[in-house]
Amino acid sequence: MGLYDHNQYVSLTMEFRCNLKCVHCMIEDTMDRLKPQSLESFEELLAHNSANRQWRGLVLTGSEITLRRDLPELAARARSAGFEHVRIQTHGMHLARLDYTQKLIDAGVNEFFVSIAGSNPETHDDITQVRGSFAKAVRGLENLDRFEGVQSITNTVVTEKASAFCRTLSRPWRMSARSNRWNSGSISQ
Numbered sequence: 744m745g746l747y748d749h750n751q752y753v754s755l756t757m758e759f760r761c762n763l764k765c766v767h768c769m770i771e772d773t774m775d776r777l778k779p780q781s782l783e784s785f786e787e788l789l790a791h792n793s794a795n796r797q798w799r800g801l802v803l804t805g806s807e808i809t810l811r812r813d814l815p816e817l818a819a820r821a822r823s824a825g826f827e828h829v830r831i832q833t834h835g836m837h838l839a840r841l842d843y844t845q846k847l848i849d850a851g852v853n854e855f856f857v858s859i860a861g862s863n864p865e866t867h868d869d870i871t872q873v874r875g876s877f878a879k880a881v882r883g884l885e886n887l888d889r890f891e892g893v894q895s896i897t898n899t900v901v902t903e904k905a906s907a908f909c910r911t912l913s914r915p916w917r918m919s920a921r922s923n924r925w926n927s928g929s930i931s932q
């Protein structure tokens with residue numbers, strides 16, 4: 744199974760808060776109204792997959808899934824229920840804390856999909872509107888590189904604002920040396 748076998752993955756939105764303010768964010772104005780999936784839905788999905796083995800991977804996403812304090816528990820329960828792959832989609836800032844990254848990996852998160860908005864602090868932080876967000880995301884990617892068996896993917900939303908520096912994104916794409924993969928993602932207006 745590859746990282747891009749999308750039919751092998753099921754995705755659950757388990758959080759609707761975020762501590763960045765990306766200029767391209769499509770849900771920023773609605774986060775306070777949107778409801779994440781309930782724990783009951785999460786448990787139903789685990790039970791369904793235990794019985795039917797429909798998917799091999801679970802993607803836990805949100806706005807920013809690492810704002811959930813129980814994320815390690817969710818990941819551990821998913822792995823116990825038979826998911827071989829637990830992926831989180833994140834802006835990567837909280838992965839800058841090595842102890843937190845270690846905790847997620849120990850709990851069973853083995854794939855990290857990290858959003859990189861720009862190629863340097865100026866461009867990235869200009870888009871996320873939070874100073875220091877690039878430095879933390881990069882430190883998070885470096886932390887992930889310390890762990891065997893962990894896959895990292897980067898995603899970059901290509902906007903008009905971002906297009907001017909897209910070619911320079913080769914630096915963060917090359918930054919990870921081992922098993923990590925890099926891809927460029929969505930296009931937005």
Ligand code: SF4
Pocket residue numbers: 761762763764765767768769770771805806807834858
């Ligand atoms: S990280 Fe995602 S959810 Fe958060 S502001 Fe940026 S685009 Fe929106």
